[in-house]
Amino acid sequence: MTSLLQIMLLILDVVWFIMIAHIVMSWLINFQVLNLHQQFVAQIWYGLNRLLEPLYEPIRRILPPTGGLDLAPLVALIAIYAIRIILINNAAAFY
Template sequence: MFTLLKTILLLLNVIYFVVIAHIIMSWLISFQVLNLRQPLVYQIWDGLNRLLDPIYSRIRRFLPDTGALDLAPLAVLLILIVLRMAIVDNAATFAY
């Protein structure tokens, strides 16, 4: 059972770091440090958007419209942190 919990925690950590990478890359693109006309940058950006857009779109339904400020990545990060805390805090109950 612990192997399953560790696998779930690993998946949550991977999603967490992918969201962080997406946030950092969006900042770099908006401040024109990265240029989407470069093929590698565009492919990475497109891949991250394709991975995270299904998650973000579900959360955006519940969030208020804030214009240019997208709160979906922040909500995803908070949800991931809460899920990780819940799994770690209750891991002993799954042992039996």
């Protein structure tokens, strides 16, 4: 059962990394460091969006509108971190 816990933590770590990459890339695009007219950048951006939109969309429906500020990634990061804490604190149940 320890391996099940480790697999779940690995999945959370991968999602965490993908979300951080998406957040940093969105900043770089907004500050015009990256250009979406470059094919490689556009493919990565659209791929990350397709991966993360199913995660962000339910959060966006719950959050109140904040104008141009999207808080869904922040809420998702906090939720993933909270799930990780819960799993680690209840690791004894996996033994």
